[in-house]
Amino acid sequence: MAIHKGRGFACINYPIGxxxxxxxxxxxxxxxxxxxxxxxxxxxxxxxxxxxxxxxxAAETLGVPVSDVYVDTADSDTGPHCMGSFASRGTxxxxxxxxxxxxxxxxxxxxxAAEELEVNATDLETDGQGNIQVKGAPGRTITVxxxxxxxxxxxxxxxxxxxxxxxxxxxxxPDTGEMTPVSCFAHAALVVDLEVxxxxxxxxxxxxxxxxxxxxxxxxxxxxxxxxxxxxxxxSHALYExxxxxxxxxxxxxxxxxxxxxxxxxxxxxxxxxxxxxxAEDAPFGGxxxxxMCANPVLPAIANAVYNAVGVRCDTxxxxxxxxxxGILANGGARPQGAR
Amino acid sequence: xxxxxxxxxxxxDERDDNLQEIGKPTRRQDILGHVTGRSPYYDDxxxxxxxxxxxxxxxHHHARIRSIDTSQAERMPGVVRVVLARDxxxxxxxxxxxxxxxKDEEKLIQDTKVAYVxxxxxxxxxxxEGQARDACAAVRVDYEVLPHxxxxxxxxKPDAPVVNEIYPNNTFDYHDLYDHQKLRxxxxxKGFSEADHIVEGEYQMSPIEQAxxxxxxxxxxxxxxxxxxxxTSTQALFFSLGTTAKLLNMASSRLHFxxxxxxxxxxxxxxxxxxxxxxxxxxxxxxPVKFMWxxxxxxxxxxxxxxxxWRIKDGVARDGRILARTFTGFFDAGAYTRLSxxxxxxxxxxxxxxxxxxxxxxxxxxxxxxxxPATAMRGFGITGVDFAIECHxxxxxxxxxxxxxxxxxxxxxxxxxxxxHRRLAKNTALIxxxxxxxxxxxxxxxxxxxxxxxxxxxxxSRADIPESITDSVGRIGERRRTDIPTEPGMGAASxxxxxxxxxxxxxxxxxxxxxxxxxxxxxMGFRHAPVAPSQPGATPSSPVPPSAAPSAAPVPPQQNxxxxxxxxxxxxxxxxxxxxxxxxxxxxxxxxxxxxxxxxRPGVSRFLSGSRRR
Numbered sequence: 027m028a029i030h031k032g033r034g035f036a037c038i039n040y041p042i043g044x045x046x047x048x049x050x051x052x053x054x055x056x057x058x059x060x061x062x063x064x065x066x067x068x069x070x071x072x073x074x075x076x077x078x079x080x081x082x083x084a085a086e087t088l089g090v091p092v093s094d095v096y097v098d099t100a101d102s103d104t105g106p107h108c109m110g111s112f113a114s115r116g117t118x119x120x121x122x123x124x125x126x127x128x129x130x131x132x133x134x135x136x137x138x139a140a141e142e143l144e145v146n147a148t149d150l151e152t153d154g155q156g157n158i159q160v161k162g163a164p165g166r167t168i169t170v171x172x173x174x175x176x177x178x179x180x181x182x183x184x185x186x187x188x189x190x191x192x193x194x195x196x197x198x199x200p201d202t203g204e205m206t207p208v209s210c211f212a213h214a215a216l217v218v219d220l221e222v223x224x225x226x227x228x229x230x231x232x233x234x235x236x237x238x239x240x241x242x243x244x245x246x247x248x249x250x251x252x253x254x255x256x257x258x259x260x261x262s263h264a265l266y267e268x269x270x271x272x273x274x275x276x277x278x279x280x281x282x283x284x285x286x287x288x289x290x291x292x293x294x295x296x297x298x299x300x301x302x303x304x305x306a307e308d309a310p311f312g313g314x315x316x317x318x319m320c321a322n323p324v325l326p327a328i329a330n331a332v333y334n335a336v337g338v339r340c341d342t343x344x345x346x347x348x349x350x351x352x353g354i355l356a357n358g359g360a361r362p363q364g365a366r
Numbered sequence: 367x368x369x370x371x372x373x374x375x376x377x378x379d380e381r382d383d384n385l386q387e388i389g390k391p392t393r394r395q396d397i398l399g400h401v402t403g404r405s406p407y408y409d410d411x412x413x414x415x416x417x418x419x420x421x422x423x424x425x426h427h428h429a430r431i432r433s434i435d436t437s438q439a440e441r442m443p444g445v446v447r448v449v450l451a452r453d454x455x456x457x458x459x460x461x462x463x464x465x466x467x468x469k470d471e472e473k474l475i476q477d478t479k480v481a482y483v484x485x486x487x488x489x490x491x492x493x494x495e496g497q498a499r500d501a502c503a504a505v506r507v508d509y510e511v512l513p514h515x516x517x518x519x520x521x522x523k524p525d526a527p528v529v530n531e532i533y534p535n536n537t538f539d540y541h542d543l544y545d546h547q548k549l550r551x552x553x554x555x556k557g558f559s560e561a562d563h564i565v566e567g568e569y570q571m572s573p574i575e576q577a578x579x580x581x582x583x584x585x586x587x588x589x590x591x592x593x594x595x596x597x598t599s600t601q602a603l604f605f606s607l608g609t610t611a612k613l614l615n616m617a618s619s620r621l622h623f624x625x626x627x628x629x630x631x632x633x634x635x636x637x638x639x640x641x642x643x644x645x646x647x648x649x650x651x652x653x654p655v656k657f658m659w660x661x662x663x664x665x666x667x668x669x670x671x672x673x674x675x676w677r678i679k680d681g682v683a684r685d686g687r688i689l690a691r692t693f694t695g696f697f698d699a700g701a702y703t704r705l706s707x708x709x710x711x712x713x714x715x716x717x718x719x720x721x722x723x724x725x726x727x728x729x730x731x732x733x734x735x736x737x738x739p740a741t742a743m744r745g746f747g748i749t750g751v752d753f754a755i756e757c758h759x760x761x762x763x764x765x766x767x768x769x770x771x772x773x774x775x776x777x778x779x780x781x782x783x784x785x786x787h788r789r790l791a792k793n794t795a796l797i798x799x800x801x802x803x804x805x806x807x808x809x810x811x812x813x814x815x816x817x818x819x820x821x822x823x824x825x826x827s828r829a830d831i832p833e834s835i836t837d838s839v840g841r842i843g844e845r846r847r848t849d850i851p852t853e854p855g856m857g858a859a860s861x862x863x864x865x866x867x868x869x870x871x872x873x874x875x876x877x878x879x880x881x882x883x884x885x886x887x888x889x890m891g892f893r894h895a896p897v898a899p900s901q902p903g904a905t906p907s908s909p910v911p912p913s914a915a916p917s918a919a920p921v922p923p924q925q926n927x928x929x930x931x932x933x934x935x936x937x938x939x940x941x942x943x944x945x946x947x948x949x950x951x952x953x954x955x956x957x958x959x960x961x962x963x964x965x966x967r968p969g970v971s972r973f974l975s976g977s978r979r980r
Contacts, residue, residue, distance in 0.1 A: 071396070207714075237798070281666060311890055325753045
């Protein structure tokens with residue numbers, strides 16, 4: 027009886043934002059009386075950071091500090107239409123809608139500032155710190171706040187913008203499957219190291235080394251949070267989770283967290299991540315949604331590592347100790363496939 | 367411990383990293399509320415006189431409802447209202463009817479037949495949740511138990527019980543034509559015959575629960591203006607709103623939906639069941655009503671990630687190149703479609719994974735069985751097939767005796783390659799991910815594999831669409847009459863050919879409706895990315911290509927052949943962002959195309975064209 031080390035690899039790509047339904051999202055941006063900006067959406071923040079990312083996108087596009095931007099969302103009376111937060115479409119669809127809305131609002135902002143400074147709007151630039159200045163003449167400047175006040179109370183302008191992003195529905199050919207399925211693809215590759223106990227059949231994942239290509243990490247901390255959480259979910263899917271342990275038989279279905287197994291904090295795996303960024307041309311600042319794809323490569327990499335460790339192919343998920351032991355038994359003992 | 371590094375050295379010449387806010391680790395604005403327990407969830411919107419709704423559920427996999435006796439339940443303490451199927455104004459729906467996909471097939475509350483354990487047949491609204499539970503237990507339902515089917519392949523057999531009468535063949539109807547979605551690219555039989563090895567495998571993805579800490583729920587209440595407010599845990603506000611309006615046959619403007627902090631979604635909060643039930647309760651009682659799944663309902667009645675079964679067959683050359691690959695996939699949708707039909711389309715567009723394979727075919731089935739309907743979960747339509755593909759790649763590597771990472775790099779898709787769904791690959795990075803994972807783990811690959819790049823080596827003949835073999839096997843209803851094979855290309859029915867190079871029009875984003883919404887590419891963080899190969903049929907209908915950012919150059923006139931140039935080799939990064947990008951030339955005037963705001967017509971004043979007056 028022994029502990030066998032195994033190493034497995036998998037790589038994937040992931041479609042970002044489905045085009046097949048014609049699923050629009052809208053955004054509205056307007057300035058508040060004190061020169062801050064409000065982004066109105068009806069998109070849902072599931073904890074992934076939708077509100078944070080759209081806030082950063084709005085601030086960057088407007089050319090104002092992120093602290094001057096607020097996101098108001100998830101009320102169907104005040105936010106314009108959004109299909110929802112699914113299919114890795116939040117950052118892509120809503121982000122693009124916010125860019126368009128913030129672009130229009132920026133135009134109004136610069137035109138109002140131009141009137142105050144008595145210059146042409148095309149000669150103005152924002153410094154990202156809350157000021158608008160004449161290009162090449164840093165002395166001639168006005169704050170965004172003063173501009174907003176002048177626009178509203180003196181010039182009678184709104185500093186606001188509208189945005190919608192829609193990719194029209196793509197037909198699918200019944201005979202060939204031809205379609206324009208998605209907007210862009212994220213990528214990942216990873217190596218899983220694990221140990222298999224040939225007495226208990228238990229699998230312990232010890233380390234993951236990964237590379238995730240996400241277009242652009244719009245917020246690196248949120249990306250990190252997604253990738254670490256996603257890898258945890260991948261381990262959980264591979265080794266623990268099922269609502270029907272004897273599928274297709276429906277018996278013994280779990281009804282609570284005592285019987286629905288998931289790894290706890292103690293089983294969070296050491297994970298060394300490299301983030302690659304190859305911006306996608308139609309994505310906001312090139313960013314692809316990292317959230318959905320990050321669990322996917324973990325499942326097959328674990329299955330491949332189990333085979334490497336003890337020579338058992340577990341082609342049915344989850345890879346329970348029972349399946350590993352039955353596989354070892356069928357093979358007449360563990361058959362390590364060699365160090366990698 | 368975990369670590370994160372950002373490999374800014376890779377693809378550096380395609381990015382401008384000098385942005386003000388993008389790329390910064392800004393702390394989320396709502397974090398303080400989350401960590402101090404003050405963020406409001408839907409369940410925090412408690413009302414005076416809040417009523418509670420619970421469902422009476424089927425104990426059988428499949429049964430006809432002879433009668434429902436609620437007389438005892440109605441007399442139970444605290445019971446305000448018993449809700450039956452006849453109380454639902456428009457009691458038949460399918461979720462994706464909002465995007466016009468599929469037939470209405472699922473009742474909010476059943477009255478004729480149950481098709482899975484847990485299907486609701488009645489609901490009780492009571493003063494307390496406990497009273498509602500007690501009254502549910504007092505409802506007597508007389509069932510005639512029917513034979514059931516739980517395995518998707520058994521469900522395809524001619525004698526299998528009919529799960530869902532709207533789809534009497536136990537499969538979702540694709541395009542009013544086939545009982546599955548086909549993908550056909552090249553000639554897989556020819557590919558297999560040229561191969562040195564055939565590698566086959568079968569893979570099974572388990573049903574998995576989204577497992578949010580906050581179970582699905584909603585609180586609805588009448589507003590004073592003849593409207594109803596609904597606080598909900600939904601992931602998709604207008605999806606749930608639209609579904610509620612349809613089921614309750616109510617103008618959507620009479621509904622005010624408020625979402626917000628969600629206690630975990632992962633795909634399980636799109637199905638829009640709790641919202642119509644709670645609003646229906648508020649309509650029927652005139653009082654605020656809460657409907658929330660308990661943990662057992664969340665796990666066994668709430669739709670999980672569905673089970674998937676996959677069979678893959680590869681024809682492989684001695685050197686590891688995959689010459690042909692076929693897929694046969696079965697999505698176990700459970701008793702109703704929910705979103706499974708859509709996931710199969712997404713999956714078909716994803717096949718064969720991130721690899722360039724000259725001959726590919728797949729048949730993917732959305733199969734109805736007598737189990738809890740399946741729905742979306744993180745990676746929907748992709749997680750299961752990726753598990754199959756990547757396990758299979760290791761079997762191929764073992765068969766040909768190659769390092770598994772090198773096998774992936776050898777077969778990886780690259781910029782300019784034609785994908786089986788007949789669109790060119792662009793912006794690819796699989797090879798670089800493989801190389802970095804190899805470096806980080808110390809799992810060595812050959813010098814040749816380490817030299818490869820996603821930017822080069824694609825395109826050319828790899829951009830061609832081959833002549834493709836099609837077939838008409840699996841027409842709707844055919845499988846019900848006779849047992850026919852499920853694999854692609856099998857069976858005796860007529861074969862067809864689609865000529866090489868055949869490709870339709872790629873779909874691109876609708877252009878900004880107003881020129882004020884068109885972004886300045888220089889501010890969007892892109893550097894001179896390789897120009898995407900032009901595709902036939904691309905429609906330059908706006909001053910700037912709709913994809914806006916990287917290639918501000920006008921789309922060249924259309925060419926007959928796709929002729930994608932391989933991406934130019936990497937060049938040293940330009941010293942400054944491309945501010946000097948020349949103004950995009952106006953798109954050629956196309957009288958046959960609908961005139962839209964923002965398009966400048968030659969010779970017409972800008973004011974009349976609808977452009978903003980400066």
